[in-house]
Amino acid sequence: MKTAEIHVTVNGVPYEKSVPCNQTLLRFLREDLFLTSVKEGCDEGECGACTVLLDGRPVNSCLVLAAELDGREVLTAEGLAEDGRLHPLQEAFIEAGAVQCGYCTPGMLISGIALLNLYPHPTREQIRKEMEGNICRCTGYTRIADAVLLAVEKMDTARAEARAAGLPEPEFRGIDGRFSEKWNSQYQS
């Protein structure tokens, strides 16, 4: 076949689309849905600028076909803010000065979300290892790691305040605990 019909949920919004079979997820997000936070750096899986969460796991969207998306969920950096309020990780990137030219930033945010799902209280070493697939050519890595640690503090503080006030703990986009089930089912049916 040359085109595929897909039902896909992107940043919580369901879409029904017909896509050419050689279209990558990267092109689909940028050109069909205008989600231009997803950057084309190398287009061959080296740089991580196009990283998105696919069913909760970080992937290089340049190496995934849009035709594979039927029934699946995608999260991009556009999906992190809620009701006009930035995600704690986004706030932390600004406050820690983790953004220089900005090209790698959306991919860094997504890899940061993925790593916080796996390690809610990561060490610097875990941050380095889990974000190894994202290249920053301004070489601002130290502040990016600082920002992830700051985001952890922010989320912990928000949770503690909610508990102290007797309110339900706040939820943060992309950090949802359902991490592995869907992904594994892809290979296990």
Add this chain to the structure above:
Amino acid sequence: MLPRFEYYAPADILEACRLKAAGAKPVAGGTDVYVNMHGGKEKAAEVLDLKGLKELQGQRLTPEGLDLGALTTHRHIEEWEAVRGRYYALYQGCSQVGSVQIRYRGTLGGNIMNGAPSADSVGPLLVHGAEAVVLGPAGERRIPLEKFYVGFKKFDLLPEELLARIFVPLPPDNAGSAYYKYTRRNAMDLALMGVSAYVEVREGVLENVRVALTTAGPTPVRSHAAEAVLEGNPVSDDLIVRAAEAAAAEGKPRSSWRSSAEFRTRLIHDVTIQVLHEAVRRAEMERKAEAILRKLYPGQIGKGGGDDENS
């Protein structure tokens, strides 16, 4: 941007075999095939997505060993605690492929079938005595992985056959393994040299030793010369150095823009020493503690699956 192609994602294995025999390019994670298409090296007019084939899916640890669907991702192995303890070299190899994003997509079957001499999961599979299980219209064949490779990107595989599963026997408690990948960067880099070793240690004597070299020839290869030096002999620093010399003499690395053959030969020598020491240490120390605990708590620290949410 990828070139135009026809896309097939069959759920039926015989349909997949027919499409492959007719020339469609099999794809699993796409972390090699789509990269090669983007670079213009791969020009297939038809792509055969294997991810819907149940014969290639799933993975479990049984008392006999590790039964891995060819679609098992590197990340799956990396996160699988029970595999880390028993197949340490495989854990090390899989956790050093590409990057996190690549490891979530790239598969063990794809790593084998891409045929790169530097494939990180293949040396560890070779030293753990893995078998390739291939499926075709005529049924199933099981081939030792070492024999499955017949040349540079060439396999003992008919056009209508697919690599379906990989079987890795369960190592005994006195076994240890290790893999060392020498690179210039910590991520997204190919091995300049990779050495894998598997040993069993019985009262200080090495048994069933297997050593494999990656990036030291047209395919990942066993170093039978190094194995012959070690087999049946008591562990000693001197013995390990002689094995490393044998491995370096046997390896046939080539010069490329990445590194000269001379440097790679020297690496075989030095890295083999490190890997053998690590494998012996793991055989004698880490596994011993696990074996004692298993005796103290029979059935609870189980062989086989069940202690892993992924299995």
